[in-house]
């Protein structure tokens with residue numbers, strides 16, 4: 247499945263043929279730190295088809311065997327690569343259409359949050375428009391600096407406030 251993605255600021259973009267059934271969640275402590283979240287959601291892509299289409303990530307070797315790439319300008323975690331592997335893993339949240347994938351497995355469950363199974367039962371406060379005023383939503387949209395969920399010829403746009 248050919249997919250595009252990139253960081254929040256748009257300085258780094260990529261295209262990859264992701265292997266949809268390799269989508270997974272990793273609960274290990276290193277992934278938690280690397281993505282600043284309770285777990286990392288990743289999907290594999292063959293290295294031979296993977297291309298950086300704008301910019302290049304910075305990287306951190308989280309161990310002798312693994313390199314993690316992220317945008318140096320905005321900090322978005324983008325990729326995980328084990329040395330010698332023919333695949334690279336991309337963070338599902340950085341894809342333009344993360345909704346097209348669903349995890350098929352989870353691993354390193356020793357790091358899994360004890361309440362993970364109850365996650366969908368936490369109180370639901372509704373949609374953004376139910377919580378924020380129309381004025382506040384409009385003000386945020388008018389100054390939104392997040393790259394859109396598709397490739398762009400020019401970024402940032404010339405007319406950005």
Ligand SMILES: [Zn+2]
Nearest residue numbers: 253255317320
């Ligand atoms: Zn960025």
Ligand SMILES: [Zn+2]
Nearest residue numbers: 272273274277
């Ligand atoms: Zn992990």
